[in-house]
Each structure stands twice: as structure tokens, then as C-alpha cells.
Amino acid sequence: MSKIVVPIKIKSDRKTTDDLGATLRACNAAANYISTVAWESREFAKFGIHRLTYAKVKEEFGLGAQAAVRTIAKVADAYNSGDRKFRRTRKRRFSWSSAQPFDARNMSWNLEDKTLSIWTINGRAKSVPFLCADWQLELLRHNPIAESDLVFRKGSFYVYATIDVADEAMNESPKGFLGVDMGIVNVATLSDGTNFSGKHLNHVRNRNMGLRRKLQKKGTRSAKRLLVKRSGREARFAKDTNHCISKKIVTKAKRTGHGIALEDLEGIRNRARLRKPQRVALNSWGFYQLGSFVQYKAIRVGVPVVYVDPAYTSQQCSGCGHIDKKNRPNQATFLCTSCGLSLPADWNAAINIAKRGSDSWVVSHATERDTGEAA
Incomplete structure (x- = not known):
């Protein structure tokens, strides 16, 4: 339930x-x-x-x-x-x-x-x-x-x-896992290549941020009233967007018989080393909220969800497994220095997340079978 x-x-x-x-x-x-x-x-x-x-x-x-x-x-x-x-x-x-x-x-x-x-x-x-x-x-x-x-x-x-x-019965034998890479430029990228661009979202966020600064600097009573009136608007916009994206992700996984692999983003704000504009974007978008929306929607329709360690998913080649900082010549591109594989960086990371999700599912269910047989 x-x-x-x-x-x-x-x-x-x-x-x-x-x-x-x-x-x-x-x-x-x-x-x-x-x-x-x-x-x-x-x-x-x-x-x-x-x-x-x-x-x-x-x-x-x-x-x-x-x-x-x-x-x-x-x-x-x-x-x-x-x-x-x-x-x-x-x-x-x-x-x-x-x-x-x-x-x-x-x-x-x-x-x-x-x-x-x-x-x-x-x-x-x-x-x-x-x-x-x-x-x-x-x-x-x-x-x-x-x-x-x-x-x-x-x-x-x-x-x-x-x-x-009442939840649907859980799919215990998924055909594979749909990896989800979350980011600032692209809110979410899937391992099948589907991309949810953050261009419009970043435009709205920057516009709201600029308006808040102007109103705070003005400091008049009418400006304060407008700030109160607008309070929560960006949060509602982000929530609605995360609902829409999570619904599309879960619908695709359900239709194709896949599970969903998400990054374990616990402590991401403390681990991340970003420039100030990126830090602002990181702290103002609900990555955890998006993940929680995906999870509860998936549970309702019987789609399994696993969380994986996101370490080096952006630097690891999804083809040969080679890990190197130099594999990322720029933010948007992945180019493996070992095998030469070239992909959009977010897509490559999503594929790695999907693979880790499949490995995690196999290991956890093998442990459950062994425990059951021993009992």
C-alpha cells in the first residue's frame, strides 16, 4: 500500500x-x-x-x-x-x-x-x-x-x-534497468538517450532570481508585498516539472518492462565542487524531490527502483570501463582516451548508472535466493 x-x-x-x-x-x-x-x-x-x-x-x-x-x-x-x-x-x-x-x-x-x-x-x-x-x-x-x-x-x-x-505487484524479473542521470544543464538524461533539457527551467530560475534581487534591493512595502505574493512560485514550478518528468520516466520503464536506476545523491551538496553560479543552481533545484517522485510513482505501478553509487559515472567509459578525468574534454562531451568512444556526457553517465543498477539487482536477489535456500 x-x-x-x-x-x-x-x-x-x-x-x-x-x-x-x-x-x-x-x-x-x-x-x-x-x-x-x-x-x-x-x-x-x-x-x-x-x-x-x-x-x-x-x-x-x-x-x-x-x-x-x-x-x-x-x-x-x-x-x-x-x-x-x-x-x-x-x-x-x-x-x-x-x-x-x-x-x-x-x-x-x-x-x-x-x-x-x-x-x-x-x-x-x-x-x-x-x-x-x-x-x-x-x-x-x-x-x-x-x-x-x-x-x-x-x-x-x-x-x-x-x-x-493498493500497489501493483512488483516486477521481480525486469528486462534491464533504465539509468537516470540528473544534472544542471539537463534535468534528467536516460540511458536510452532520452533527454529532459533544463534550458527553459534555468531561464525561469534565473529570471525569478533576478526579480527577487531587485525587489529585495528596493525594500518598499509594495516590493515586500510582491515578494510575499511570489513566494513559493518557483517551488511550485519545480514541483510540477518534477512530477511531469518522473511520470514520463516511470511510464517508459513500465511499458518496456525495465526497472529504474537512480543516483544515490545523499550529501551531494557537500561533495560537489562547483563554481558559484552552478552552486546556486544545484541548491535551488529539487534533485532529491525528483528522485522521490520517481520512486513513489514506480512503487505504485510495480516498477523496481535501485539506488547506485554515482562516483565516477561521469568519468567512466560506458564501453570499456576506463576511468579518467581526461575522458571529459568539456562539460557536454565524453571522449574515452582508451577506446575512443564518443557520446554526450550525460548519456554516457546514464548508461553507467543503468549497468550499476542491473549489477546491484542481480547481487541483491542472488543474496535473497541464497538466504532462502539456507533457511
Whole structure:
């Protein structure tokens, strides 16, 4: 099963909007109280926090039973999730608009009428209309809704519904692997030669960067308002582009019976030695996001994904395996000093990634077979 988050925009009257705002404020005020108790008592287990705070949260903050339970769980999750090195190292604080979780006990859906019923601090709001695309509505209709978060974003309320979607059976015998090389000039290049150019993306990124600099330098109130209005626009553009590219990659792999081999980009920002303009591009594009989009889309349709070490993929000849810095006479070209193979550099790297993906798959599945036979 895969979990997918479907954002739904609430279309409500003034009273419902005020009630939802008051609900977020009350729940997050309670969350800050719960966090203080947990921090001072060093009690971070959900049931332990519940024992210390449940009664007072209901009494002082006016939360219903289920809202109190979900708020306690939210605080416990904040202390117990994420990187183990950073858990419980600082007190968690919640802004008034931090997302508040709901479940079937305090939120219900009428998908035919496109309305929902939701608990608020001032009573239950019923038949609240919402807006969504047809494909989002179909997802909600045909898949169980696990949990939902009430979110306030840029003047509007949203419900982020988490649904469980059944995955297709994994292809355990792929015909090969489609290698994906990610870069700055070309966002992604595949081992079959398909190229997703970054020319337009870099143009948009540079234009946005220049506009931000002008507005920041101007410093007027109107300039600051425009900066706020434009905030997130580039992130949304990058996200949409990464969704489109990842969908095409996964569709091609599914159609041809291949798996997908991706570079393990952990720590790429620390390893890379680039000039300042390239560093800016590296840090402003979501390479990790693109990889994660490919992975979750692939899992949903049964396409295997492996991550490989990207070391020397740009310097290694995909024909003879010779590794040499001199194999890259310039950024765009690969020319092997040993066998003379000449290819676009990104394509050569993608072929190497595909080969490493196939080798990794063979080794891992050979280990699984050996373990099974031994058992």
C-alpha cells in the first residue's frame, strides 16, 4: 500500500472560516502546553503524555475527546519522528496555524455532494463545501481515507486527506534497468538517450532570481508585498516539472518492462565542487524531490527502483570501463582516451548508472535466493 496526500480546498462562509481558525488556535495552544509538560517531565511516549495532560487539555482548552487525543498524538510524533540524532534535543513549539490532524470520528465526507462535516471548537460544522479536481475526487471515492490534516495556507483553509492506495505487484524479473542521470544543464538524461533539457527551467530560475534581487534591493512595502505574493512560485514550478518528468520516466520503464536506476545523491551538496553560479543552481533545484517522485510513482505501478553509487559515472567509459578525468574534454562531451568512444556526457553517465543498477539487482536477489535456500 502507498500513502497519497490529496489537498482539498474548503469553500466556506465567514462563520465557518472563523470557527476553523479558532479551532486551529485552540488545538495549537493545547499542543504547546502538552509539549511543555512532555519536555519538563521528559516523557515522550504517547500514552505517558496522554496520562499527564488529557484531562487538563479538555478542561482548559475546550477540546473534544478525539481532538485532545489527536493533539497529544501530534506532539508525541513531533518528538519521536525524524532523524534519531535530533529527536528530543529541543522543545517543540507549534504556531497557531500548525496543521491539526483529524480522523473519521471528528471529520466525515459526503463525496457525492462534495461537502464535509468537521468538528470545531464552536460545535460541528456541517455540509461544508469543498473544491477539488475530478481525479482527486476519484481517488477519495475509491480508496480509504486514513487521516486528514486541517491546514491554513495563504488565507484559505485546506484539508490534506491521506489515502491508502493498493500497489501493483512488483516486477521481480525486469528486462534491464533504465539509468537516470540528473544534472544542471539537463534535468534528467536516460540511458536510452532520452533527454529532459533544463534550458527553459534555468531561464525561469534565473529570471525569478533576478526579480527577487531587485525587489529585495528596493525594500518598499509594495516590493515586500510582491515578494510575499511570489513566494513559493518557483517551488511550485519545480514541483510540477518534477512530477511531469518522473511520470514520463516511470511510464517508459513500465511499458518496456525495465526497472529504474537512480543516483544515490545523499550529501551531494557537500561533495560537489562547483563554481558559484552552478552552486546556486544545484541548491535551488529539487534533485532529491525528483528522485522521490520517481520512486513513489514506480512503487505504485510495480516498477523496481535501485539506488547506485554515482562516483565516477561521469568519468567512466560506458564501453570499456576506463576511468579518467581526461575522458571529459568539456562539460557536454565524453571522449574515452582508451577506446575512443564518443557520446554526450550525460548519456554516457546514464548508461553507467543503468549497468550499476542491473549489477546491484542481480547481487541483491542472488543474496535473497541464497538466504532462502539456507533457511
